[in-house]
Amino acid sequence: MKGEKYSFIKIIVLTVKMQFKAVPGHMIVFLLLAFLEALGLTIRVAAMQRLFDVIAIAAEGKRDFTDCIMPLFVLVVVTCVQQIMNGMKFFHWNVIVDKSAGINNKKLFEKIQNFSAEQFEDAFFLDSLNKAKEGIKPLTVTSLFIMNLIFFDGVYIVSMGAYLFNLKPVLPLTLLLAFIPAFLSQVFRIKGFAKLEEQSAPLRREYDYYKKILNDRQYIKETRTLGAFVYFFKLFNDTLIKLTNKQWEIEKKIVVREQLLNSVTYIGMGISTYLLFVATISGEISVGAFAAIFAALTQIFDIMQTIMTWDISGINKDIGKVTNLIKIYDSAELSGLSGTHDFSKGIIAKNVGFIYPGRNEMALANVSVTIRDGEFIAIVGENGSGKSTLVKILTGLYRPSVGTAIIGELDSEVIAPRYIYNEISGVFQDYQRYKMTLAENVSISEIGIGMDELRIKSTLMDVGINTKYNEINLNTVLSPEFGGIDLSGGQWQRLAIARGLYRHYKFIVLDEPTAAIDPIEENMIYTQFKKLTKRKCAVVITHRLGTAKLADRIVVMDNGRIVDTGTHEELLSRSGKYKDMWNAQSIWYKREDIKY
Numbered sequence: 001m002k003g004e005k006y007s008f009i010k011i012i013v014l015t016v017k018m019q020f021k022a023v024p025g026h027m028i029v030f031l032l033l034a035f036l037e038a039l040g041l042t043i044r045v046a047a048m049q050r051l052f053d054v055i056a057i058a059a060e061g062k063r064d065f066t067d068c069i070m071p072l073f074v075l076v077v078v079t080c081v082q083q084i085m086n087g088m089k090f091f092h093w094n095v096i097v098d099k100s101a102g103i104n105n106k107k108l109f110e111k112i113q114n115f116s117a118e119q120f121e122d123a124f125f126l127d128s129l130n131k132a133k134e135g136i137k138p139l140t141v142t143s144l145f146i147m148n149l150i151f152f153d154g155v156y157i158v159s160m161g162a163y164l165f166n167l168k169p170v171l172p173l174t175l176l177l178a179f180i181p182a183f184l185s186q187v188f189r190i191k192g193f194a195k196l197e198e199q200s201a202p203l204r205r206e207y208d209y210y211k212k213i214l215n216d217r218q219y220i221k222e223t224r225t226l227g228a229f230v231y232f233f234k235l236f237n238d239t240l241i242k243l244t245n246k247q248w249e250i251e252k253k254i255v256v257r258e259q260l261l262n263s264v265t266y267i268g269m270g271i272s273t274y275l276l277f278v279a280t281i282s283g284e285i286s287v288g289a290f291a292a293i294f295a296a297l298t299q300i301f302d303i304m305q306t307i308m309t310w311d312i313s314g315i316n317k318d319i320g321k322v323t324n325l326i327k328i329y330d331s332a333e334l335s336g337l338s339g340t341h342d343f344s345k346g347i348i349a350k351n352v353g354f355i356y357p358g359r360n361e362m363a364l365a366n367v368s369v370t371i372r373d374g375e376f377i378a379i380v381g382e383n384g385s386g387k388s389t390l391v392k393i394l395t396g397l398y399r400p401s402v403g404t405a406i407i408g409e410l411d412s413e414v415i416a417p418r419y420i421y422n423e424i425s426g427v428f429q430d431y432q433r434y435k436m437t438l439a440e441n442v443s444i445s446e447i448g449i450g451m452d453e454l455r456i457k458s459t460l461m462d463v464g465i466n467t468k469y470n471e472i473n474l475n476t477v478l479s480p481e482f483g484g485i486d487l488s489g490g491q492w493q494r495l496a497i498a499r500g501l502y503r504h505y506k507f508i509v510l511d512e513p514t515a516a517i518d519p520i521e522e523n524m525i526y527t528q529f530k531k532l533t534k535r536k537c538a539v540v541i542t543h544r545l546g547t548a549k550l551a552d553r554i555v556v557m558d559n560g561r562i563v564d565t566g567t568h569e570e571l572l573s574r575s576g577k578y579k580d581m582w583n584a585q586s587i588w589y590k591r592e593d594i595k596y
């Protein structure tokens with residue numbers, strides 16, 4: 001993805017192609033409406049000419065006034081049809097924007113699903129993804145601008161040019177005279193806005209940040225308890241003043257320039273009128289043609305202005321965002337073979353090494369471990385020793401940089417992620433607090449197959465949440481923002497474990513989701529967890545060795561390597577990292593024996 005070149009033309013072609021693929025029928029209707037609307041405008045000028053000619057002749061008494069009825073009727077019909085086309089075109093515009101947003105978002109989400117989890121650790125990738133999300137609506141709007149430019153503006157210029165040329169070859173000059181001021185005005189506008197954007201972007205980011213600190217739930221407790229509100233409000237206000245001053249200064253310049261360019265527009269209109277006048281006096285065009293084109297002059301100048309300020313400026317403004325989206329669509333995703341797990345063969349990491357994007361040191365080096373069928377393993381070690389990274393390799397979330405991970409007979413390097421994740425469940429340190437009902441929070445992995453309330457309740461009981469005597473029930477929304485309530489840190493952790501247990505799994509990992517639960521409760525949860533995961537593969541990361549003791553086998557990690565493996569008793573029987581850790585922790589547990 002890095003450094004790949006996308007020309008303007010390539011982006012335009014891809015944008016239109018993608019948009020047609022998303023809503024083909026609507027796009028065809030839109031371009032037909034734009035085409036008919038543009039043709040309608042030119043036919044209207046011709047119809048007007050015809051009517052004025054007949055009126056002029058009738059006024060001289062050479063024709064009956066009733067002869068004007070038919071041309072008048074034609075003009076009314078053409079005007080009505082053209083107006084209807086215009087209304088329908090803009091109605092369709094909105095329909096297309098709304099419909100495509102859903103379809104294009106779905107496409108992006110599907111694409112994101114197929115990126116490997118380790119890519120999400122790469123700052124460059126995350127930045128590209130954020131920018132790409134901004135391109136969903138611009139993709140549709142840009143395609144509509146392009147279609148409008150070709151099928152409305154293009155058709156109007158060609159048909160109007162042909163009509164004027166037919167009357168007198170010099171008359172299409174009117175179109176050019178209308179184009180020049182519109183073009184210049186747009187050039188100044190783009191330059192002005194580019195400067196404004198460049199100078200105000202850092203200020204806007206600052207302003208948004210302070211606004212968030214002052215409003216967001218996440219910050220409000222701290223800003224209040226620290227009495228920092230006044231300070232942040234001052235920063236917010238100062239930034240706002242700087243930002244509006246900058247905008248005012250540049251807008252002023254733009255407006256003055258535009259007023260000057262408006263005079264150029266009037267000069268253009270004056271020259272066009274003069275050309276028409278000369279042509280009429282010399283008898284090259286009829287009085288009717290003069291009147292019709294004169295009446296349409298404002299329309300010609302307006303359309304040229306719209307092409308510049310709306311269509312081209314719209315494309316220009318959004319093309320960067322669309323390019324980011326297309327780059328993400330085009331980037332490589334994980335593919336792979338299909339496969340079905342056989343967890344009776346266990347989970348095997350063989351000489352695994354792993355390095356995070358942007359890091360020089362390996363987070364895991366030469367790690368080999370086997371989790372046998374039905375085994376409950378605990379992984380212990382100091383902060384940063386590689387426990388979470390190993391678990392992500394064992395669940396197939398990350399693919400090893402070196403070595404292999406065979407998960408229930410499936411090699412994570414060659415099997416597509418969606419087959420790897422089947423029958424695997426996990427709760428990680430950074431588990432989510434979904435702003436949904438309690439029931440949804442538990443059953444999120446099985447929503448598609450219907451909610452089993454009894455199973456949800458019994459899973460909640462397993463982690464110590466009793467909905468029977470609690471004010472919380474399955475339909476309680478867990479978010480004050482959505483009219484519900486919030487839970488305590490420990491309750492959220494229990495809920496996250498319930499979510500992991502609710503999924504149908506044959507292999508489950510818990511990456512220390514119990515830090516906020518008191519040790520006695522934690523022990524009860526893990527004892528229950530051990531019962532529930534009997535005959536299934538389970539891995540638990542913990543810093544509390546009292547919990548690790550429950551496991552069939554303990555893996556001790558240090559500095560990205562496995563330094564020891566064994567049962568609690570085996571590990572204590574030999575001097576090593578585990579014994580040191582145990583001795584250090586037991587001091588705290590012995591405190592309860594102290595007699596005051």
Ligand SMILES: Nc1ncnc2c1ncn2[C@@H]1O[C@H](COP(=O)(O)OP(=O)(O)OP(=O)(O)O)[C@@H](O)[C@H]1O
Pocket residue numbers: 121356357359363381382383384385386387388389390
């Ligand atoms: N997203 C990341 N990007 C870069 N380096 C990372 C990332 N996540 C972890 N690391 C590094 O990888 C190493 C192992 O981290 P890991 O999270 O696996 O340790 P851990 O044993 O689970 O730690 P803890 O007990 O603190 O959760 C550490 O040196 C850490 O700095």
